[in-house]
Amino acid sequence: MSGKNWDRVPIDAQSVDAPLSTAAIFLIVTVGSDQAALSTAASVLSELDDLVKNVGFRDLSGRLSCIAGVGVGLWNRLSPNRRPRELK
Numbered sequence: 675m676s677g678k679n680w681d682r683v684p685i686d687a688q689s690v691d692a693p694l695s696t697a698a699i700f701l702i703v704t705v706g707s708d709q710a711a712l713s714t715a716a717s718v719l720s721e722l723d724d725l726v727k728n729v730g731f732r733d734l735s736g737r738l739s740c741i742a743g744v745g746v747g748l749w750n751r752l753s754p755n756r757r758p759r760e761l762k
Contacts, residue, residue: 695737705748712751719744719752 705715722742730738744752746761 705751715748716752 703715705711719742722740726738726740730736746757749757749761
């Protein structure tokens with residue numbers, strides 16, 4: 675198969691008013707101060723969407739979703755000059 679064809683995968687963004695799911699996992703991560711830790715965190719965040727699609731595709735009825743939140747301290751380290759206006 676050439677290229678990505680996500681049209682066949684019926685996975686939508688999680689709706690704010692969706693019913694509660696049967697399970698939830700909260701993972702809080704602290705990123706070390708060295709450059710290697712920061713690079714790893716950036717890589718994981720940039721690949722998170724593909725990971726959710728690849729895992730969620732295995733069981734579409736599971737409606738897998740993932741929300742990642744980045745605090746102001748990490749955001750300033752990842753992209754100091756491009757912080758969202760709403761991030762305080």
